[in-house]
Amino acid sequence: MxxxxxxxxxxxxxxxxxxxxxxxxxxxxxxxxxxFVPHTIGxxxxxxxxxAVAGMAGRMMSGEHVAMMAAEGSGTVHYGHAxxxxxxIDLDGTGVLSVEASRLLAHSGALxxxxxxxxxxxxxxxxxxxxxxxQGMFTTQVAGxxxxxxxxxxxxxxxxxxxxxxxxxxDPQAYVCHRGTLTVDISANVGWRDAVGRGSxxxxxxxxxxxxxxxxxxxxxxx
Numbered sequence: 537m538x539x540x541x542x543x544x545x546x547x548x549x550x551x552x553x554x555x556x557x558x559x560x561x562x563x564x565x566x567x568x569x570x571x572f573v574p575h576t577i578g579x580x581x582x583x584x585x586x587x588a589v590a591g592m593a594g595r596m597m598s599g600e601h602v603a604m605m606a607a608e609g610s611g612t613v614h615y616g617h618a619x620x621x622x623x624x625i626d627l628d629g630t631g632v633l634s635v636e637a638s639r640l641l642a643h644s645g646a647l648x649x650x651x652x653x654x655x656x657x658x659x660x661x662x663x664x665x666x667x668x669x670x671q672g673m674f675t676t677q678v679a680g681x682x683x684x685x686x687x688x689x690x691x692x693x694x695x696x697x698x699x700x701x702x703x704x705x706x707d708p709q710a711y712v713c714h715r716g717t718l719t720v721d722i723s724a725n726v727g728w729r730d731a732v733g734r735g736s737x738x739x740x741x742x743x744x745x746x747x748x749x750x751x752x753x754x755x756x757x758x759x
Contacts, residue, residue, distance in 0.1 A: 538624050538642060538683040545616045546624060546685045548642060550607050558615050558642035560603040568611015575606040602637045606645065615642050620687040620759070623694075623751060625715065629681040631748065635713035637676045638759060644682025652677055688712050690754030703745040709756035716748015
């Protein structure tokens with residue numbers, strides 16, 4: 537179980553058979569009989585031709601690789617990273633969370649992770665979106681029932697998207713993650729002012745529609 541202690545620190549309760557996976561080096565302190573072991577997360581589930589054998593290589597090639605560790609035993613562990621804000625997201629098994637691996641701080645050991653190409657989220661337009669926003673060609677998906685702690689600059693705003701609000705437009709640098717049946721498409725409005733460097737700075741945005749939840753950070757700074 538993950539619980540926010542402050543806006544930048546999350547506490548995990550570890551029990552036998554219920555480990556927590558976390559970014560390696562993010563442990564601040566722990567209490568109880570807890571041990572830490574290296575862990576390889578997920579696979580290259582959505583990467584054609586990669587399969588489980590090339591899982592690690594696939595993640596490194598895609599840029600979706602963050603060294604992880606497992607906390608096992610019995611006790612509590614506090615995590616934080618670089619003074620970044622932390623948000624805890626619940627997954628009930630019905631929706632997949634899409635998030636860049638660099639934003640993952642910790643998650644329940646029962647959850648599964650995989651790396652998928654953005655072409656699965658919009659075909660060629662998904663790949664164009666990754667190139668134009670600097671997100672890259674791949675993203676990480678987290679599935680199952682449990683909790684995920686994600687990192688952000690300045691905290692996050694949680695935005696529901698659905699019939700009452702069918703679309704939200706997000707700055708690519710402020711986008712953190714999304715959950716549910718959502719489509720993420722590029723929305724470009726590039727005029728001559730942008731071409732000569734005199735535009736508003738908001739020429740490229742993400743148009744997110746469907747049904748689900750989007751998390752947006754309080755900054756346009758990526759990491």
